[in-house]
Amino acid sequence: MDALPENQIEFEDKTPVTLTRADLNKVAWRTMLLNTSFNYERMQAGGVLFALLPALKKIHANNPEDLKKSLKLHNEFFNTNTFVVPGPLALGLAAESRKEPVATINAVKLAAMAPLAGIGDSLLWATGIPIIGGIAASLASTGNAIAPFFYILAFFLLQNLVRFGLMRVGYRQGIQAITLLKDSTRMITRAATLLGLTVIGGLIAAYVSITTPLVIHAGDAVVTVQKDLLDAISPKLLPLLVTGLLFWLIKYKGAKPLTLISLIAAISLVFSWAGIL
Numbered sequence: 001m002d003a004l005p006e007n008q009i010e011f012e013d014k015t016p017v018t019l020t021r022a023d024l025n026k027v028a029w030r031t032m033l034l035n036t037s038f039n040y041e042r043m044q045a046g047g048v049l050f051a052l053l054p055a056l057k058k059i060h061a062n063n064p065e066d067l068k069k070s071l072k073l074h075n076e077f078f079n080t081n082t083f084v085v086p087g088p089l090a091l092g093l094a095a096e097s098r099k100e101p102v103a104t105i106n107a108v109k110l111a112a113m114a115p116l117a118g119i120g121d122s123l124l125w126a127t128g129i130p131i132i133g134g135i136a137a138s139l140a141s142t143g144n145a146i147a148p149f150f151y152i153l154a155f156f157l158l159q160n161l162v163r164f165g166l167m168r169v170g171y172r173q174g175i176q177a178i179t180l181l182k183d184s185t186r187m188i189t190r191a192a193t194l195l196g197l198t199v200i201g202g203l204i205a206a207y208v209s210i211t212t213p214l215v216i217h218a219g220d221a222v223v224t225v226q227k228d229l230l231d232a233i234s235p236k237l238l239p240l241l242v243t244g245l246l247f248w249l250i251k252y253k254g255a256k257p258l259t260l261i262s263l264i265a266a267i268s269l270v271f272s273w274a275g276i277l
Contacts (some may be wrong), residue, residue: 081120091171
């Protein structure tokens with residue numbers, strides 16, 4: 001007999017099962033190993049299945065056939081931000097614990113995958129981590145030995161606040177959370193982008209140091225290029241222009257960071273010797 005299409009597959013046992021906080025925490029902890037089985041066919045599917053396994057065994061404890069269906073369902077293509085992965089998994093568990101049809105569970109999980117990936121990339125990788133790194137770098141620049149420990153601890157706390165928070169909120173809110181996510185994604189992403197740009201701008205001003213000793217003589221008048229011209233237009237103008245040029249070369253011309261680092265070192269030596277910088 002041919003297998004039924006996914007939209008017609010349902011679980012035989014319709015008895016709802018409630019997952020406890022301990023069950024959800026176990027899944028959240030196991031998501032830390034999400035990418036250990038990453039591959040280019042199903043990407044994070046193996047890690048997802050590993051994370052969900054204890055909860056799925058509890059949900060389908062009375063029906064091994066339903067468990068097989070569930071394992072097959074969750075071993076399909078999946079890919080999202082590694083910090084926020086508990087979100088879509090929690091939504092899927094909320095639907096599965098109520099014994100919704102397989103197609104519904106899959107749709108719920110996949111519908112949250114992309115919006116949360118965008119939020120995770122914007123808020124965490126592009127904003128949260130640079131802020132933590134900037135604070136740690138500032139501590140390190142003063143010789144403070146706590147800098148690396150601060151970075152590790154702050155990184156750990158940030159990712160786990162998100163990880164465990166999304167797991168609990170996602171399971172509690174269930175399918176309703178998807179509508180909220182879709183409605184809020186653009187606003188959250190824009191806010192995170194603005195915050196990230198502000199932080200990066202501050203880091204450029206604080207840590208990129210480029211000045212020029214050039215002086216222009218016009219009769220009896222002496223004009224200092226750095227103080228009288230560049231700083232009059234905008235303080236830290238040279239660091240901003242150089243950083244903007246490097247960004248343009250990397251994003252639009254495909255330049256390699258290591259190549260640019262070597263080029264900057266060479267240009268700095270030549271310009272310093274020539275008295276330009």
